Amino acid sequence: MTKPVASLGAMSGTSLDGVDAALLVTDGETITEFGPSAYRPYTDAERATLRAALGRWGGPEVAAAARVVEAAHAEVLRGVPGAELVGFHGQTLAHDPRGRGTLQVGDGAWLASELGLPTVWDFRSEDVRQGGEGAPLAPFYHWALARWMGAREPVAFLNLGGVGNVTWIDPTRARPDEEGALLAFDTGPANAPIDDLLLRRRGQPRDESGQLAGQGQADDGVVAGFLAHPFFAKRPPKSLDRDAFAALSQAVGPLSDADAAATLAACVAAAVGQGMRHCPIPPSRLLVTGGGRRNATLMHLIAQAAGCPVEPVESVGLDGDMLEAQAFAFLAVRVARGLPTSAPGTTGVGAPVCGGVLSQPSSAL
Secondary structure (H helix, E strand, O other): OOOOEEEEEEEEOOOOOEEEEEEEEEOOOOEEEEEEEEEEEOOHHHHHHHHHHOOOOOOHHHHHHHHHHHHHHHHHHHOOOOOOEEEEEEEEEEEEOOOOEEEEEOOHHHHHHHHOOOEEEOOOHHHHHOOOOOOOOOHHHHHHHHHHHOOOOOEEEEEEOOEEEEEEEOOOOOOOOOOOOEEEEEEEEOHHHHHHHHHHHHOOOOOHHHHHHHHOOOOHHHHHHHHOOHHHHOOOOOOOOOOOOOHHHHHOOOOOHHHHHHHHHHHHHHHHHHHHOOOOOOOOOEEEEOHHHHOHHHHHHHHHHHOOOEEEHHHHOOOOOOHHHHHHHHHHHHHHHOOOOEOHHHHOOOOOEOOOEEEOHHHHO
C-alpha cells in the first residue's frame, strides 16, 4: 500500500461531545486530499453512560460504554462514502501508562465486519507495552500538515480537547520519526475541567465562547497551587489521564461560577505557557485545534502565555473540528504500511513503534 488511500478516520475525545469522522486521501507520508467529514453528537443519556465509565478498567459500566461507542461510530462512519480503510480510535476511559496501561473501548474487529472495510484500531497499546506514554498520537500527522503548509521553520500545533497537548515540529526533517523532527506532550488539562464545572453548576455542556470566564476574576492562589503539581516539572514526553487534575475542581469550589471558570481558563493557559518552555526553539506560530479554540477568553490567555503568535488552524486552511479524526485516518494508512506511528520524541518510547491492529472484515465473523 504505497499509493494514496481514501482513509476514513474517527475520533471520540475526552470532551465526550460526540464522534468526528473525516476522510483523508494519503499514502501515510504526504497528504493528497482532504475529503468529506461528519459529526455525530452523543445524546445526554449516551454521555452519561460514558461519564459513568471514566477511570474504570472493566465491569458493566465499561461494557455499556463500549456499546455506545461502537453504535455511534458505526452510524456516523456509514454516512461518509468512498472509504477504502477505517482508522478507529475508540473512546479512552482510563490512561495510566506507567501502571495499568491504557484503555480505549470499542471493538475494531466488530466495526470492520459491520462496515465491510479493513479497520485499524487499538493505536496506543503497543506504544505503552514498549515503554511509551501511548499519547499523544496526532504528532506524526501534524508533521505531515506542516509539510503540506510548506512551513520552512519550526511550527507548533496545540490541541485543546479534554486534555491539552502540543506538538513542536521541525519541517525540514525528512521523516517524522527522525531524531529532532518532533517533540510532543500533554500540556495539562484543557476543556475537561471547564466543561465539568459548567455541567455541574449550570447543567450546560461548556462555557460557550468563554463568556462566563470572561466575566470572572482568576484566583492567583489556585493557579499557583495548580502549577506546583509535579507534572509540570517533568520533562517531556509526558501524558495525562483526563481526570489527573481532579483536585482542581475542588480548589475552585468556593469561587463563584464566573471566577471559577476564569480560574480554570487561567490554569489551562498557564499550563500551555509552561509547556512552551520545553520547545527546542520557539516556534514561528502556535496553531490551535480542538474545541478550546472557540473559547475566546482561553485563546486570549494562551496568546499572552505562549511567547509566539497564536492562531486557530483555520488561519492556514485547516478544519480544527476534524483534525484529530484526520490524524487517525493518516495513522491507519501508516499502520497498514507498517510505518511508525510514534517515536521517542512524541511518546518517550525507546524506538519508533508501529502501533495499531488491522482487522479485516472477515476476521470479525
